[in-house]
Amino acid sequence: MLLAFAALVNAFVTSDFSVLNVAQNSHSTKPMLYKISGAWGNHEGSLLLWALILSLFGAMVACFGRNLPPSLRARTLAIQGMIALGFLAFMLFTSNPFDRILAPPSDGAGLNPLLQDPGLAFHPPFLYFGYVGLSISFSFAVAALIEGKVDAAWARWVRPWTLAAWCGLTVGIGLGSWWAYYELGWGGFWFWDPVENASFMPWLAATALLHSAIVVEKRDALKSWTILLAIVAFSMSLLGTFLVRSGVLTSVHAFATDPERGVFILALLAVTVGGSLTLFAIRAPKLQTTGVFQPISREGALLLNNLFLSAAAATVLLGTLYPLFLDVLDAGKVSVGPPFFNATFGPLMAPVLGAMVIGPFLSWKRADFRQAMQKLWLGVAAAVTAIVLVLILSGVEGILPAVGVGAAVWIICGTLLELADRVKLARVPLTESWRRARRTPRAAYGMTVAHLGVGLVVAGVLGATVFKTESIQNMKPGDTVDVAGYTFTLDRVERLQGPNYQAERGVFRISTDGEQFATVNAERRAYPVEGDTTTEAGIHTTWVADLYAVIGEGSPTAGWTTRIYHNPLVPWICLGTIVMSLGGVISLTDRRLRIGAPSRRRAPTGGSSSPAPAPAE
């Protein structure tokens, strides 16, 4: 697979227009980065990248899974082989990236200008890393169903793969969102576009899977549910692949409109999902569960988290597929957009945000809710204070924005309090807290960091949606506009020549209280080969807010249409995504989470009899 992928990249780098794929998706004047990323910026090449990552994951299971039971490893690798077989057949029979053309053109047709961007160059590899990583969890789940055995060891083997996939998906979705934010010029970061949803659904399912696998590992409960989640998470990855490639969706990064390919991948989806669910229906009742727990317990909190995450994924699925079903049934065209998702998704996530803070304070099996809340009183106080402050100071109507800010403060404070409680900060001498902090497993730090990232993302999403200020006007050089206390002056509009585009660049000076502190360049680019234009927003970030300028069509006599935004807390979305992924990576470095790694036992020193710190989860 590596050889095949290298051959395709070579064809793009050398602009070998006798290869149909290169002729259709590249151009000799394209910058080198986009020549390379062009290899996966199309249907055939992206499938090849998919299959390459799939084979690399399979090789990793083979290398790192030496301590797996031989039959489980063999079955897992065989399932991986079946998935690879399906995708390679899809490629060879309908989407060969190496098809030649008899009369090569002198130059290529170029790549969609929207895709000629660093964010989109690296977005697919991360996303595929996530999609394909979930195939390992799926293979482990199907292998376990065949074996009829799911135990703590199985959960320990599955978790690192799911976690790695989750990290890849998080980074991939974050990059895509960041790209949409500055490239589409609408000042927003998430549009509930079906293709965006296609990557978000597996992320929600993978998040639920990560948490339910903890219960299997620690308490020998939720086995069938965890297996089902592993199947659903990968099925949603496949569904996303189908939606993007079948032609049923039209989007900036939907690849194909070929029904033959659509039918093939639909068949692949039916065999994979149908086969695994049938196996699940037959074998799942035989999986014995021994762990019992009270509703108020850590398992209960994780189950609540799972139920609402799954319901949220189902809601996104419904909103994404409903218009397609109506279209297929000739029942009219319906658009399901942000109003539906905002009205349904937000309320479903609220209990998850509450449980993710309280859960770590609850003990396994049976817990005292009042005791947990007593430890969290500072978080409750901070959240209530934030709500009151927003209601008094922000001037935004309605209580929901204030509650949202309160939720972000609740998550961040609650997560930090959990870490403080874990090391008994201020309850034991500092040296003892430090010793506990050093002995705390990395998985616990990973959880803390990832939950902090969620808090940052929640704050950023609220800032971007509720507290955003927008101004659209016609401006000539020298004109000024005031937005959220900042004065934007259109200094000049200049023409410039890029490597494969011409651009009009608007230079905006930003000042506050009469003092200039930043300059941003907003561009409108025209790509003559592709016959398309793109917007490059000019953004200055203060890390508390983004000052965002876009220049539209215009002329020196009539002026230019400009859009100016003040987007509070939007940088926190990007920061939060990075922090969440970092949390996952930290957890991955925990020895306990590495596949089957036995815990390293030190020889007793004889002097230490202090209690061990609390477990990570």
Add this chain to the structure above:
Amino acid sequence: MIAEIGHFALIAAFLLAGLQATVPLYGAHKGDRGMMNWRAQQRLASSPLCCWLSLHW
């Protein structure tokens, strides 16, 4: 020529995936450890065969 090498590599990967999907599964069913651990051996053993099959595709 390099594109053809890529194409052949793809066909070789397809054939290997077919074997990968069946041999370990059958080995696990029969309890045959050799077939269960087949992955490492098949890489070496099947490469010449796959190259030959690819060239005759």
